[in-house]
Amino acid sequence: MNTDAEREEVYGAPDAMLAVRDDLTPMLSQYADLCEMHDDALVLFQVGDFYEAFCEAAETVARTCEVTLTQREDSTGTWPMAGIPIDNAAGYLERLLDAGYRVALADQVEDASEASGLVDRAVTQLITPGTVVDEELLEAGRATYLGAVARDGDDYGLAVVDVSTGECLVTGADRALLLEELDRLAPAELVVGPNCDLPDPSFDPMETPFDSDAFDIEAATETLSSYVSRPDAVVEADVERRAVGALLAYAEYAQGDSKLEYVTRITRFDPREFLQLDATAIRSLELFDSRSAHAGSTLFSVLDETACALGRRRLEAWLRRPLVDRDAIEARLDAVGELADDALTRADLREHLSAVYDLERLVARVSRERANARDLRSLQTTLDRVPEIRATLDSVDSGRLADLRDSLDDLGDVRDLIDRAIVDDPPQEITEGGVIASGFDDELDDLRGTATEGREWVSDLEAQERERTGIDSLDVGYNQVHGYYIEVTNPNLDKVPDDYVRRQTLKNSERFYTPELKEREDEILSATERAETLEYDLFCEVRAEVAAESERIQAVADALADLDVLRTLADVAVANDYTRPEFREDGSEGHGGIEIEAGRHPVVERTQDEFVPNPTSLPQGGVALVTGPNMSGKSTYMRQVALVCILAQLGSFVPARAARLPVVDRVFTRVGASDDIAGGQSTFMREMSELTEILHNATEDSLVLLDEVGRGTSTADGLAIARATTEFIHDEVGAMTLFATHYHDLTDAASERSGVFNLHFTATQTDGEVTFLHSVAEGPSSSSYGVEVAQLAGVPPAVVDRARGLVDANVAADASESNADGADDAHDTPDTPDDATADPTPTESVVSNSTRNEGVAEAASDGEGGTLAAYVDGLGNNHHTSNGESSGASGPPAEPSSKSTSRAGSSATHTAARDDTLDEVAAELRDADLVDTTPLEALNLLSDLKGRLE
Numbered sequence: 001m002n003t004d005a006e007r008e009e010v011y012g013a014p015d016a017m018l019a020v021r022d023d024l025t026p027m028l029s030q031y032a033d034l035c036e037m038h039d040d041a042l043v044l045f046q047v048g049d050f051y052e053a054f055c056e057a058a059e060t061v062a063r064t065c066e067v068t069l070t071q072r073e074d075s076t077g078t079w080p081m082a083g084i085p086i087d088n089a090a091g092y093l094e095r096l097l098d099a100g101y102r103v104a105l106a107d108q109v110e111d112a113s114e115a116s117g118l119v120d121r122a123v124t125q126l127i128t129p130g131t132v133v134d135e136e137l138l139e140a141g142r143a144t145y146l147g148a149v150a151r152d153g154d155d156y157g158l159a160v161v162d163v164s165t166g167e168c169l170v171t172g173a174d175r176a177l178l179l180e181e182l183d184r185l186a187p188a189e190l191v192v193g194p195n196c197d198l199p200d201p202s203f204d205p206m207e208t209p210f211d212s213d214a215f216d217i218e219a220a221t222e223t224l225s226s227y228v229s230r231p232d233a234v235v236e237a238d239v240e241r242r243a244v245g246a247l248l249a250y251a252e253y254a255q256g257d258s259k260l261e262y263v264t265r266i267t268r269f270d271p272r273e274f275l276q277l278d279a280t281a282i283r284s285l286e287l288f289d290s291r292s293a294h295a296g297s298t299l300f301s302v303l304d305e306t307a308c309a310l311g312r313r314r315l316e317a318w319l320r321r322p323l324v325d326r327d328a329i330e331a332r333l334d335a336v337g338e339l340a341d342d343a344l345t346r347a348d349l350r351e352h353l354s355a356v357y358d359l360e361r362l363v364a365r366v367s368r369e370r371a372n373a374r375d376l377r378s379l380q381t382t383l384d385r386v387p388e389i390r391a392t393l394d395s396v397d398s399g400r401l402a403d404l405r406d407s408l409d410d411l412g413d414v415r416d417l418i419d420r421a422i423v424d425d426p427p428q429e430i431t432e433g434g435v436i437a438s439g440f441d442d443e444l445d446d447l448r449g450t451a452t453e454g455r456e457w458v459s460d461l462e463a464q465e466r467e468r469t470g471i472d473s474l475d476v477g478y479n480q481v482h483g484y485y486i487e488v489t490n491p492n493l494d495k496v497p498d499d500y501v502r503r504q505t506l507k508n509s510e511r512f513y514t515p516e517l518k519e520r521e522d523e524i525l526s527a528t529e530r531a532e533t534l535e536y537d538l539f540c541e542v543r544a545e546v547a548a549e550s551e552r553i554q555a556v557a558d559a560l561a562d563l564d565v566l567r568t569l570a571d572v573a574v575a576n577d578y579t580r581p582e583f584r585e586d587g588s589e590g591h592g593g594i595e596i597e598a599g600r601h602p603v604v605e606r607t608q609d610e611f612v613p614n615p616t617s618l619p620q621g622g623v624a625l626v627t628g629p630n631m632s633g634k635s636t637y638m639r640q641v642a643l644v645c646i647l648a649q650l651g652s653f654v655p656a657r658a659a660r661l662p663v664v665d666r667v668f669t670r671v672g673a674s675d676d677i678a679g680g681q682s683t684f685m686r687e688m689s690e691l692t693e694i695l696h697n698a699t700e701d702s703l704v705l706l707d708e709v710g711r712g713t714s715t716a717d718g719l720a721i722a723r724a725t726t727e728f729i730h731d732e733v734g735a736m737t738l739f740a741t742h743y744h745d746l747t748d749a750a751s752e753r754s755g756v757f758n759l760h761f762t763a764t765q766t767d768g769e770v771t772f773l774h775s776v777a778e779g780p781s782s783s784s785y786g787v788e789v790a791q792l793a794g795v796p797p798a799v800v801d802r803a804r805g806l807v808d809a810n811v812a813a814d815a816s817e818s819n820a821d822g823a824d825d826a827h828d829t830p831d832t833p834d835d836a837t838a839d840p841t842p843t844e845s846v847v848s849n850s851t852r853n854e855g856v857a858e859a860a861s862d863g864e865g866g867t868l869a870a871y872v873d874g875l876g877n878n879h880h881t882s883n884g885e886s887s888g889a890s891g892p893p894a895e896p897s898s899k900s901t902s903r904a905g906s907s908a909t910h911t912a913a914r915d916d917t918l919d920e921v922a923a924e925l926r927d928a929d930l931v932d933t934t935p936l937e938a939l940n941l942l943s944d945l946k947g948r949l950e
């Protein structure tokens with residue numbers, strides 16, 4: 001991407017040309033004029049078969065498109081010049097777009113052969129990321145939005161249009177919601193109205209300067225009124241109307257100042273009427289983009305069994321915006337359920353839908369007068385499927401499927417028109433004839449008849465003339481320059497009759513014509529030429545007639561898109577053994593929370609040989625603290641709960657044996673610190689601002705995933721923040737929350753609050769090898785296996801061994817400290833031996849909240865408060881346990897170490913037992929900035945602390 005300054009340099013007329021403005025050749029003067037008129041873009045200027053750029057713009061084009069920089073010389077100077085072939089422009093334009101340039105195409109708008117002097121040129125299209133319509137520059141199954149934002153005090157209007165399909169959406173929101181909505185729609189280009197003052201969004205749109213007058217309410221309403229008869233009825237709020245009006249004005253400008261006839265429906269929506277997923281959630285749940293190298297590792301790719309581009313775009317829209325309206329969700333689920341039970345209908349639909357072309361883009365091309373005869377034929381073959389699709393749905397029961405069937409207008413008139421008008425296999429070009437079918441137009445048939453008859457006469461001429469002249473080698477031929485001729489070789493020239501008129505002399509022969517041949521030639525040529533012109537006119541008429549039916553065709557496209565998605569969801573449900581979720585009614589005690597039996601992560605299960613299903617029981621207002629070793633499956637588990645909720649509200653079956661769910665209003669995610677490094681903010685700052693968002697906006701109906709909150713700062717601060725967050729969510733927010741943490745001390749929160757409970761993941765270790773069970777179980781975990789995971793990841797053995805040694809030494813130090821603690825140790829439970837499960841045996845049964853809390857209360861009966869000493873002690877105990885399990889074969893015998901027992905007793909007892917050195921060590925650990933500490937520095941620090949303890 002280039003800087004603004006670099007772009008400015010190639011926009012507008014080149015200074016060097018302006019300096020000799022009056023002396024420029026007419027063509028360069030025209031170029032300079034167009035550059036001045038379109039000084040917000042790099043002008044590509046048609047010269048014959050090429051688009052040329054001059055001066056600085058030429059250098060940019062040459063460098064970006066990797067084409068040769070040449071020069072054009074005239075009396076006024078030598079001008080750097082670079083060009084791209086028009087026939088092949090798409091790839092080059094894509095490079096310019098990728099490099100951040102806006103491009104204006106200045107085409108020749110009159111036939112060069114008819115021009116008297118300089119050919120007229122005009123900018124016919126602005127090519128920017130949000131206005132591209134060229135199929136080759138667009139992604140097939142994805143909407144590309146152009147957006148506009150207007151502001152009125154605290155209210156914002158946001159409108160987007162997909163210029164390639166005509167889909168146009170408008171909404172209003174406060175600032176926070178606007179930013180979220182922008183993130184969700186992620187327009188490729190944004191026209192920002194006056195005083196909007198938007199921060200940099202997380203996606204990277206091109207920001208477009210545009211006439212601020214277009215945002216005036218009068219101008220905007222006027223623009224809008226050419227699209228809808230009552231602008232204020234469709235879009236009530238002024239600020240929204242200003243946004244959509246300016247948006248359409250800019251889109252028109254980009255299409256060479258022409259109305260977008262195919263924008264027939266402007267849909268107003270309220271973001272609050274959908275499950276809100278902000279950009280962070282969309283990203284961290286990997287709905288569309290994955291950080292993993294696995295192909296097909298996003299939720300979208302798992303679901304994407306769509307048969308056509310219409311369905312693919314619709315699936316994406318549904319996934320970005322799952323529903324909250326229970327009836328609408330159930331209606332989709334009914335349809336999916338019915339199709340899931342009917343393999344035959346599914347297969348038939350799939351077959352028909354895979355023959356469906358991208359109707360929305362086809363219609364848009366038809367309306368923009370860019371469609372050729374092949375496009376019309378594609379439209380017709382698609383529409384031909386509609387009656388068959390209707391028939392497939394003849395006996396459906398579900399209301400949604402029946403509605404879709406009934407909305408499938410079979411558009412017999414349009415199909416019939418195209419069928420009658422266009423030949424079966426039309427050519428690419430629409431100006432060279434051969435497009436219109438015979439029988440469609442009498443005049444055309446006559447002209448064609450004349451031309452055919454003439455050609456037949458000519459083809460008979462050769463035999464006749466051979467006979468008449470006795471010249472066996474006489475040929476009759478045709479060439480572009482001289483037309484029809486009779487060719488006689490030199491030895492036979494003496495036999496040429498008197499009525500032959502000489503046309504051309506060649507080395508070995510002469511070419512002649514006869515008056516009659518000339519007459520026939522004129523007839524043929526004029527009939528052919530007139531036929532071609534007439535064909536083009538007829539084609540344009542047919543195309544305009546089809547364009548007039550845009551709205552009906554779009555309605556069919558809309559229904560086909562929905563059908564494809566419902567069919568897809570049914571296919572996915574059957575193929576992956578998904579179940580229909582049940583939605584819980586809101587009762588007097590609320591909705592009852594999330595209950596999932598044997599839930600799976602829809603994406604991870606596809607990449608894993610054996611996925612271990614897990615249950616979830618997350619009551620309304622419940623906060624589950626999820627602990628367990630690294631790599632044991634905590635994040636996967638939490639995400640799978642969110643994905644099940646999202647899938648269900650999108651109308652899909654879910655990967656579980658059973659799911660009883662509430663309708664969730666928002667899904668919030670706050671994932672690990674290093675996962676979300678964004679420019680401009682420190683990792684920790686970003687973590688905290690995302691947390692702030694959650695704490696401010698989550699409701700009782702929200703699902704919150706917190707993955708290692710607090711990791712980005714010192715352990716003491718991190719733990720304190722994690723603790724306070726847990727308490728706040730539990731006490732004040734009441735959102736259903738899953739909180740994965742390595743702060744084992746956080747698990748104590750369960751003993752203090754009824755809705756907070758512990759879940760953990762387990763691993764076993766045999767001969768130093770860790771096996772992750774991936775099973776969730778009640779209660780807190782006691783091990784982290786950090787060193788083992790480091791080994792698995794390929795950390796050099798020297799570092800792994802050293803780390804293990806340091807952990808062992810810590811354990812030993814801790815153990816002697818524990819012994820010094822005296823009486824308490826007599827009650828310690830022995831540490832888990834080798835070859836044993838580190839944590840309580842996992843069970844798939846879902847424990848009730850109260851049982852869970854009792855268990856937790858027992859496990860955490862030591863109940864230390866949040867003192868720094870306690871945190872540090874907790875850390876030591878962590879290592880202690882881990883080491884106890886891992887060092888059995890090589891290290892000293894494990895000391896009694898169970899976290900719950902070694903810490904039994906009040907914090908006062910602990911504090912009293914510490915000597916000054918321990919306090920110093922504690923203070924040093926507390927002050928250590930772990931974020932900025934390299935692993936080596938950490939090892940050195942540990943080694944130093946250990947030395948001092950010894």
Ligand SMILES: Nc1ncnc2c1ncn2[C@@H]1O[C@H](COP(=O)(O)OP(=O)(O)OP(=O)(O)O)[C@@H](O)[C@H]1O
Binds near residue numbers: 610611612629634774
């Ligand atoms: N239920 C499961 N069944 C099978 N494999 C699983 C399961 N859950 C997770 N895994 C596998 O384990 C890997 C690690 O899982 P995950 O990232 O969820 O662990 P984690 O506990 O969050 O780790 P960390 O604490 O290091 O972030 C996953 O990439 C996946 O391959």
